[in-house]
Amino acid sequence: AQKVTQAQTEISVVEKEDVTLDCVYETRDTTYYLFWYKQPPSGELVFLIRRNSFDEQNEISGRYSWNFQKSTSSFNFTITASQVVDSAVYFCALSEEGRRALTFGSGTRLQVQP
Amino acid sequence: EAQVTQNPRYLITVTGKKLTVTCSQNMNHEYMSWYRQDPGLGLRQIYYSMNVEVTDKGDVPEGYKVSRKEKRNFPLILESPSPNQTSLYFCASSLSTAEGLAGGHSADTQYFGPGTRLTVL
Numbered sequence: 604a605q606k607v608t609q610a611q612t613e614i615s616v617v618e619k620e621d622v623t624l625d626c627v628y629e630t631r632d633t634t635y636y637l638f639w640y641k642q643p644p645s646g647e648l649v650f651l652i653r654r655n656s657f658d659e660q661n662e663i664s665g666r667y668s669w670n671f672q673k674s675t676s677s678f679n680f681t682i683t684a685s686q687v688v689d690s691a692v693y694f695c696a697l698s699e700e701g702r703r704a705l706t707f708g709s710g711t712r713l714q715v716q717p
Numbered sequence: 718e719a720q721v722t723q724n725p726r727y728l729i730t731v732t733g734k735k736l737t738v739t740c741s742q743n744m745n746h747e748y749m750s751w752y753r754q755d756p757g758l759g760l761r762q763i764y765y766s767m768n769v770e771v772t773d774k775g776d777v778p779e780g781y782k783v784s785r786k787e788k789r790n791f792p793l794i795l796e797s798p799s800p801n802q803t804s805l806y807f808c809a810s811s812l813s814t815a816e817g818l819a820g821g822h823s824a825d826t827q828y829f830g831p832g833t834r835l836t837v838l
Binding site: 607638640646647648650653694696704705707708709710 | 750752757758759760761762765775776805807809826827828829831832834
């Protein structure tokens, strides 16, 4: 069975601080996909990134970066120089190939204080 | 604009009164799905559909029905709502035909609707 754990329930930082959101996953499959979604206070779910299990290259997109490590079954998300607009709940999710359902973690609420 | 739409966005109802939440996508996606979001639990899948007339249960299907008569629409039906179905509901869609890395279907990115907040009194 697949499982995603986001141990950090809530994180509070001050603007311009760097922050890392942790995601640990469990799966028996060798082929799987990992995702991050952002849920701002308005409630919608915004897709951020998709990674497959064969691609361990780190990804950087502006102030966002992702560190995928199969050895530790982790897919962590770092925001550099955080901004108030980054305040949201962030979800990590996993999908095994052939099984359509996304398994979500319980989410990490990030509060960025001005 | 490519999007997934849901209606209504907010609904307050009473126990036992049948309701339908509509979901529509304009991206010609084969796969559609319903999730519910509850505090501390993240999102959990209710039902999904691989294509027209093909539906299957997710992790928490009890108390829900779905249908997929057209590719673009995937309504969620609560025949007899109960208070434990008070939740935030999301519809999602994705492509389904891409071949994955191991030969199965790739888990394409799911795009979500804006959500429907349902309260059952």
